[in-house]
Amino acid sequence: MIRLTIDGREATVPEGTMVVDAAATVGIDIPIYCYHQALGPLGACRICLVEIEKMPKLMTACTTAATDGMVVHTQSKAAEKGRRGILEFLLINHPLDCPICDKGGECFLQDYVFQYGAGQARFEEAKIQRHKEYPVSPYILVDQERCVLCQRCVRFLGEYVGEEQLLMDGRGVHTVITNVPGIPVTSPFSGNVIDLCPVGALLSEPYHYRARPWNIEREETYCSQCPVGCPSSVTGRDGQVVRLEGRPTPGQWGWLCDHGRFTYDFGTHPTRLTEALLDANPVTVGRAAQVLGERLAAVVREHGADAVAILTGGSHILEDHHALRRFADEVVGTSRIGLVKPVESDLPLALLGTFAELEQSDTVLLLGTDPYESVPVVHLGLREQVRKRGLRVKALGDRHLLRETLAGEEWVVEPGGMAAALAAATAAASSHPDARRAAEGLDPADESLTGLGQALVEADALTILWDGREPDLVRALVALARARGDRATRVLPTFGPRNWLAAVRAGIPTDYETTRRILMDAADGRIQVLLLWGADPIRDFPDGDLAARALERCPEVYFGGVFPPEGAKLLAGMLPTAAWAEETGTYVNMEGRLQTAHGAASAPGQARPTRSILQTVARAFGSPLRRLDEWDPYEGTVEDRVVLPPLEETVTSVSRSEAAQTGKDSGFRLISGFDVAVTHDPSEVAARTKEERPARMHPQDLEDLGLQDGSGLVQILSGDRSFRVGVRSDPRIPRGRVFVPRGVTGVPINRLTTTDVAVRVAEEVASR
Amino acid sequence: MLEALKGIASGMKTTLSMLKEPRDTYPYPEKRRELAPRYRGKHMLAVDEDGHELCVGCGLCEAVCPAHAIRVVAAGAEGDRTVSWTERYAVDYEVDLIRCIFCGMCEEACPTNAVRLTPFNELAAYDRKDMIAKKEELMAPPVRR
Secondary structure: OEEEEEOOEEEEEOOOOEHHHHHHHOOOOOOOOOOEOOOEOOOOOOOOEEEEOOOOOOEEOOOOEOOOOOEEEOOOHHHHHHHHHHHHHHOOOOOOOHHHOOOOOOOHHHHHHHHHOOOOOOOOOOOOOOOOOEEOOOOEEEOOOOOOOOOHHHHHHHHHHOOOOEEEEOOHHHOEEEEOOOOOOOOOOOOHHHHHOOOOOEEEOOOOOOOOOOOOEEEEEEOOOOOOOOEEEEEEEOOEEEEEEEOOEOOEOOOOOHHHHOOHHHHHOOOOOOOEEEOOEEEOHHHHHHHHHHHHHHHHHHHOHHHEEEEEOOOOOHHHHHHHHHHHHHHHOOOOEEEOOOOOOOOOHHHEOOHHHHHHOOEEEEEOOOHHHHOHHHHHHHHHHHHHHOOEEEEEEOOOOOEOOEOOEEEEOOOOOHHHHHHHHHHHHOOOHHHHHHOOOOOOOOHHHHHHHHHHHHOOOEEEEEOOOOOOHHHHHHHHHHHOOOOOEEEEEOOOOOOHHHHHHHOOOOOHHHHHHHHHHHHOOOOOEEEEEOOOHHHHOOOHHHHHHHHHHOOEEEEEEOOOOOOHHHOOEEEEEOOOOOOOEEEEOOOOEEEEEOOOOOOOOOOEOHHHHHHHHHHHHOOOOOOHHHOOOOOOOEOOEOOOOOOOOOOOOOOOHHHHOOOOOOOEEEEEEOOHHHHOOOOOOHHHOOOOOOEEEOHHHHHHHOOOOOEEEEEEEEOOEEEEEEEEEOOOOOOOEEEEEOOOOOOOHHHOOOOEEEEEEOOOOOOO | OHHHHHHHHHHHHHHHHHOOOOOOOOOOOOOOOOOOOOOOOOEEEOEOOOOOEOOOOOOHHHHHOOOOOEEEEEEEOOOOOOOEOOOEEEEEEEEEOOOOOOOOHHHHHOOOOOEEEOOOOOOOOOOHHHHEEOHHHHHOOOOOO
16 A cells, blocks of 8 residues: 555555545545546546656646655646646637537536636637537537547547547647548447546537536436446436436446437337226226226136236336235235246346456356347446456357457357256366256267366356356256355346346246246136236247237236337236336346436326326225335345345256257258347437347358348248348358347247248338 | 694694605606616517527526526527527527516626516516516517507
8 A cells, every 4th residue: 555645635545546546535636537547547638737746847647656655736836837727728729619518517628627727818819610510420429629639538439348439530739539431430338438528529419409407307327228227317307308327336437338328218209108098098097097906806806816917027116016016915915926027047046146246257158148239338347357357258159249349268059059068068177966967968068168167167256147048057057156166156147127136126926937827827718817017928928929828818908017018909908107217216237236216207198106006006906005105125135135045956957958959951040139229118319220120140141141231121930930020240140040139029039939940031011 | 632733743744845845656657767777677589680599598597597587498400500690599498577586697697698688677467377488579579668
């Protein structure tokens, strides 16, 4: 540790700390533009000049490492003069158009000039004119006149993300920030440069001219689009969400991906449910709840409580899940309650890891999931760890999971072969009985897989990112964890829905089997009323046929949620509920961590919070829920995380049934996964870059099909089932396979029975 | 008794002496009071010689208003400076004249000298809603007869 004195205050900091960070630890604010802890020192803007004793000239606090006994003055005459001079230089060509600048009121240039700058400029010459409102992507405008050339944006995209799409062009006073001519910025992390820009040079196009810091409500929230739950601030104006920004918290930089950042307006999307419907007739939501309560009471009287089943979709807040649980127990009395999730497997919750554990791991395994697509901000975290301390990345999947920006070692196996490969690899490197039991009957691992097994078994701390496909992987994962003994083995589930772990906290069964049995009972006519709360089983449930049958056969299906589910025609009633940012509520992210998000907008139309609707239903039923709001979601949690059960799975051998299937010569193998770029909520803002071709194939395969320009519309056939889907080229999909993400409306891959498919070029239909 | 009569007499003396003084009241509306040149009455939004609105919708008036009487919604204009003298302009500009305390801070804060307080002070309506001056109303400043 190093001791130094800053403005007479003693600071003790670890070696290598920059003076600016050391000053922050004792509460002294040194102005900075170019410096960002995640990007490291650069010293481009010179605003952080401080006087350091025994140094002949002023030093930049962001590039000078603290040394023992250093004496720093930030408020001395020389330091003040230096800052004033730098600000005068920065303002030479700055247009001073604050009244029309979106950053006005929350701009570091304004703040620092006000605090440290000279009251008047001495330059009378004409200012250099440059591009204003120059679009570098559908979301980002560059105002080159306002730029202070701190290079944060260039370095963030180029170094931190690894996608060099913004650059500095020109020399001296003619330097500007721009994109490569003709190539717009496409990185899914581009929106972060808007947050990073300390001045009004990089602006959000959707927020352009929309609001001012003094006429908005800015509340702390967490992004709602994927299970990562990135800390963010939501901006509401006149009851509508107009912006989402990243919010740095201790331990997290506050990055967001563009899919989350620009989907903030889903609450006002035209397809949003804003009125209650009973048999497709609009009614008030109070009336619909009343009818639902009376129907439930009649059904329970006639057929018993178990004739009612409740399925949650895992998108509502934790408080709503608790209310649903109590509604099932205390009002209806049914034991049939479950969660609709898009995967067949049940993660052993004892293995659930955290992002902090990920940062301490020395090895990370990507198991079937590409974090860049399923949980984008985790990809950034992985890349930072790889760059900072050489985190080892291994990938095992049915397609190439690594990319240019995330290096490592990867193994590509047959579709459905991940579980067998992991079990065999573990068995090759460990003689633990569970490892051997899991690999029973499997071919012994080949040489390359032995390497994977050794890397996994011998890692000091291992974190696995898994998207929940292949239920057999549970056994392989447990075997791996047991084989590793006391060393930490942690799994982070990358599948949605956003808030499915809230069901765990609320005591709603989250396993696949419970939900499958409820749907079977509904399909067999044993259930009279099925209540879907945010659940879209036909789209999301892995057995889409069963879900469709259940919805068709069940006499009355009611839905409460934000967007109408697939098969809305089969519903007896729909009730609109409040969505994210419309009420304060608690979410549980993929770490099992509770996060309370605040509201900044009002629910449109008749949408009401779930608890209020359920209370009306309960009252009409005849047994109101009491003291619903007294429940504390955080009670009994440890460090804000849900309490995890001990690991009790017994390991049996991993089957090879699916892996044994071989594709026909001319056929394709269907592989799937999660891609938040195509499965995020419908949004008019994010529609600008929404991928309309969710499926992907190898470019050579596409060419063989006759789609020369690398994209098109194909028909995917399997048995008597088929669907059309837009496809684009992706060299990371192995030849002979077609990747279709799960949970895409209108792309029913969960209704195909085998993974052997034929792919044909479909005619473009000129519709819509 | 004598004290009471004395009191009445001294009171009447003041009253009668005032009969000769000039009157402080006016027969409104036939005759109207002359106002100070910088009297602060109802707001107006000014335009420049080319007819461009001076207001760019920056919202500083909204920020400075101690009574929260102003609401500004800005937008970007289609085409080249079709509404105001720059790309940004105010779509909505509302002044709640019931809330307004006519302090003139909005006028003082305005970087483009768009908001001005006119001497117009005849503010009355039968409905509260009519007392919220919309942008069109403010663009056509009322003239005091």
